[in-house]
Amino acid sequence: MRVELPEPGPYERAHSERVAALIRAEIAAAGGALDFERYMELALYAPGLGYYSAGAAKFGAPGDFVTAPELGNVFARCMARALAPVLRETRGDILELGPGSGALAAELLLELERLDALPGGYRLLERSADLRERQRATLQARAAHLAHRCVWLDAPPAQAWRGALVANEVIDALPVRLFCLRDDGVHSRAVAQDGDRFVWREVAADAAFAMAVERVLGVQRSALPTPYRSEICTLLTPWLATVTDTLQSGIALFVDYGHARADYYAAGRREGTLRCHYRHRAHDDPLWLPGVQDITAWVDFDALREAGIAAGFALDAFSTQAQFLIAHGMQEVFASAYAQADDETARYRLAQEVKRLSLPGQMGDAFHVMCLRKM
Numbered sequence: 001m002r003v004e005l006p007e008p009g010p011y012e013r014a015h016s017e018r019v020a021a022l023i024r025a026e027i028a029a030a031g032g033a034l035d036f037e038r039y040m041e042l043a044l045y046a047p048g049l050g051y052y053s054a055g056a057a058k059f060g061a062p063g064d065f066v067t068a069p070e071l072g073n074v075f076a077r078c079m080a081r082a083l084a085p086v087l088r089e090t091r092g093d094i095l096e097l098g099p100g101s102g103a104l105a106a107e108l109l110l111e112l113e114r115l116d117a118l119p120g121g122y123r124l125l126e127r128s129a130d131l132r133e134r135q136r137a138t139l140q141a142r143a144a145h146l147a148h149r150c151v152w153l154d155a156p157p158a159q160a161w162r163g164a165l166v167a168n169e170v171i172d173a174l175p176v177r178l179f180c181l182r183d184d185g186v187h188s189r190a191v192a193q194d195g196d197r198f199v200w201r202e203v204a205a206d207a208a209f210a211m212a213v214e215r216v217l218g219v220q221r222s223a224l225p226t227p228y229r230s231e232i233c234t235l236l237t238p239w240l241a242t243v244t245d246t247l248q249s250g251i252a253l254f255v256d257y258g259h260a261r262a263d264y265y266a267a268g269r270r271e272g273t274l275r276c277h278y279r280h281r282a283h284d285d286p287l288w289l290p291g292v293q294d295i296t297a298w299v300d301f302d303a304l305r306e307a308g309i310a311a312g313f314a315l316d317a318f319s320t321q322a323q324f325l326i327a328h329g330m331q332e333v334f335a336s337a338y339a340q341a342d343d344e345t346a347r348y349r350l351a352q353e354v355k356r357l358s359l360p361g362q363m364g365d366a367f368h369v370m371c372l373r374k375m
């Protein structure tokens with residue numbers, strides 16, 4: 001699919017060239033083809049250079065995409081209602097992974113204060129110095145009296161803790177491995193160079209990756225056309241084990257776009273789910289300007305459930321985002337915010353926010369929420 005993209009400025013081109021030089025060096029060191037997972041890791045997270053490690057705007061209107069906490073506070077207020085019981089029960093903390101602009105942290109704390117269920121501490125796991133500054137500024141601007149509860153971490157907590165882990169649109173940013181099913185078996189997709197351009201290169205999958213693909217596809221495999229391209233997040237299980245290792249009791253709540261496996265690997269989705277975002281345009285070419293655009297893949301929620309069980313959790317709940325928000329007070333939150341809105345513009349914005357969060361065809365059914373529980 002060809003999408004017209006806004007022309008990047010000279011700064012963005014120069015930045016991408018530095019990221020590309022790093023990737024070219026790794027392609028050469030790897031013998032001419034670099035597995036896509038490593039390409040995605042470098043494009044998004046290379047220290048000081050990757051999309052999430054360098055200083056681009058990313059979230060919200062001036063950035064590349066809008067996430068649910070950026071639309072207003074309805075999403076956070078409903079999530080607070082889902083977290084309040086476990087925070088009261090465990091008298092625990094919140095750990096937020098990949099806190100973005102800090103909007104979710106600020107609005108969760110404000111609503112939990114109203115619900116009399118504030119966490120002891122609010123930890124933000126964020127490696128980017130630039131994003132930490134942005135999160136601090138948001139917390140000061142919106143919830144200054146609660147900001148002292150916030151602590152920034154470089155790595156998951158080393159000490160045992162209780163409470164709730166939350167991650168909105170984080171799993172979709174984990175690097176994935178790409179595969180292509182052909183009549184002669186499973187191939188893995190790598191990135192090579194043709195002059196200055198990055199190009200795709202298919203290589204026969206090693207035995208472990210081919211087995212991982214066959215296991216995930218299971219009985220669906222025989223119904224899939226060839227060629228069939230898709231992806232697997234092989235990092236998910238070790239990543240989840242690492243980030244939740246010291247959580248003794250409580251919940252882990254994940255919100256992301258994606259599906260249960262049967263839908264994820266449907267015959268009709270033969271080009272997979274990898275998407276790129278650049279200035280509010282979505283397209284499917286991750287080899288275009290690495291370092292200045294977001295690259296994401298949908299989440300296979302059965303893989304998340306399996307990873308959770310392997311990490312000692314039980315599945316607590318799984319629903320669409322619309323069902324989750326409605327079950328946690330969206331109508332009540334909407335009614336009270338509507339009654340307090342200053343003017344027609346604020347009421348219109350609120351109505352638009354709720355529609356975007358909950359309608360089918362928007363975030364309502366493309367996004368799912370999975371809650372895992374550890375006793």
Ligand SMILES: C[S@@+](CC[C@H](N)C(=O)[O-])C[C@H]1O[C@@H](n2cnc3c(N)ncnc32)[C@H](O)[C@@H]1O
Binds near residue numbers: 052059068169170173
């Ligand atoms: C699409 S953004 C979402 C930001 C924010 N949660 C929101 O909803 O606006 C993805 C975030 O996940 C973070 N992330 C990616 N891998 C991570 C990891 N291994 N641990 C913690 N955060 C991670 C990225 O740095 C980025 O901030």
